[in-house]
Amino acid sequence: MTQQANETVPFVDLSIQWNQVHDEVMPDLEKLFKASAFCLGPWATAFETQVAEYLGVKHAIAVSSGSAALHVATIAAGIKRGDKVLVPAHTFIGTIWGLLYEGAIPVFCDVEEATGTIDLDDAERRIDDGVKAIIPVHLYGQPADVAKLMAFAERHGLTVIEDVAQAIGARYQGKALGTFGSMGCFSFYPGKNLGGAGEGGLVITNDDEKAAILRSLREHGQSRRYVHERIGYNYRMDGIQALVLGHKLKRLDDWTAQRKAIAARYAAALADTPLRLPAIVHGDHVYHLYVVRAERRDDLRAFLDERGVQTGLHYPVPLHQQPCLAEIVTPAADGYPVTTDWAENGLSLPMFAGMTAAQQDRVIDAVRSHFEGTRR
Ligand SMILES: *Cc1c(COP(=O)(O)O)cnc(C)c1O
Numbered sequence: 001m002t003q004q005a006n007e008t009v010p011f012v013d014l015s016i017q018w019n020q021v022h023d024e025v026m027p028d029l030e031k032l033f034k035a036s037a038f039c040l041g042p043w044a045t046a047f048e049t050q051v052a053e054y055l056g057v058k059h060a061i062a063v064s065s066g067s068a069a070l071h072v073a074t075i076a077a078g079i080k081r082g083d084k085v086l087v088p089a090h091t092f093i094g095t096i097w098g099l100l101y102e103g104a105i106p107v108f109c110d111v112e113e114a115t116g117t118i119d120l121d122d123a124e125r126r127i128d129d130g131v132k133a134i135i136p137v138h139l140y141g142q143p144a145d146v147a148k149l150m151a152f153a154e155r156h157g158l159t160v161i162e163d164v165a166q167a168i169g170a171r172y173q174g175k176a177l178g179t180f181g182s183m184g185c186f187s188f189y190p191g192k193n194l195g196g197a198g199e200g201g202l203v204i205t206n207d208d209e210k211a212a213i214l215r216s217l218r219e220h221g222q223s224r225r226y227v228h229e230r231i232g233y234n235y236r237m238d239g240i241q242a243l244v245l246g247h248k249l250k251r252l253d254d255w256t257a258q259r260k261a262i263a264a265r266y267a268a269a270l271a272d273t274p275l276r277l278p279a280i281v282h283g284d285h286v287y288h289l290y291v292v293r294a295e296r297r298d299d300l301r302a303f304l305d306e307r308g309v310q311t312g313l314h315y316p317v318p319l320h321q322q323p324c325l326a327e328i329v330t331p332a333a334d335g336y337p338v339t340t341d342w343a344e345n346g347l348s349l350p351m352f353a354g355m356t357a358a359q360q361d362r363v364i365d366a367v368r369s370h371f372e373g374t375r376r
Pocket of ligand 1: 065066067068091092093094095137163165166186187188189199200201
């Protein structure tokens, strides 16, 4: 065996992206430090302009994390204590922190079998007069059913806040995700498709009034300096993050194309295994995560781990079963069969821009030999 064949295939390796931007970022950082532009500042303003243009939206408001983005969007949407908001049961908990901070009540919906995104037929069953908004999650890098979602929201008069933390650059009928609802929220956590050198987030909107409120909320509730119009937060993006993200954004489409090529290889090489593979159902997929579903998932995971292939779980404990929500929502024991399927059987294979063909082969070979072994 060659040296390389023994090396672990990491679940994600961010050093490859860093190496590509290093020579541009370092001299620019030097300038940022000389200017002491640490909190928002000119690099953040430039990044906001760049990302707004990239996504085709009027306003981009840079904040300190994806969770902060969703929190200020919740407030800007006018969601108040006791209001109900439809959300998928199958997502990262960051989707709902903003609701919980504001005293709003998440109403969990089951998800689609094929995509893991919010099931709007289930949402239809759970809606009542107390529901004011819906937060669809474009999970794993693929769109929720946007056409059905927007028709549903219109019919019930709901505000739509899109959680695009995993799907920057993904499109639906030619338009960037995040531009369909009232606001779209992004995360630049390092492991996301566009990741900073630390925490970061963004809200986008075409609504001038909401943009002004969001800008105020992220900076101590200021309307102008020293005047605090509303209770605000310190949710500013670091200048350093904006600088790094600006350089990385120029390469995002290239990195996304690499993710799509890896996914195509996995799909071709694993098609005849018993796995359920990701399906493109709503038009696009930027493969933040490549999540397969397997019977006896934990056995497969242990086998891959033994073979030096790291995997992830997204997400093994559904939101309606999280301990912190025990007093807020009444768990419907068997009300989420599809969420349970994703939680119990989902397994995320290694997926990152810059992943080598040899690493992809290692993953494919390991998965295939697991099933060849179990068939005997
Ligand atoms: C990452 C993520 C968030 C939260 O973003 P942070 O930057 O980690 O606060 C919210 N929703 C989803 C679906 C995410 O994947």
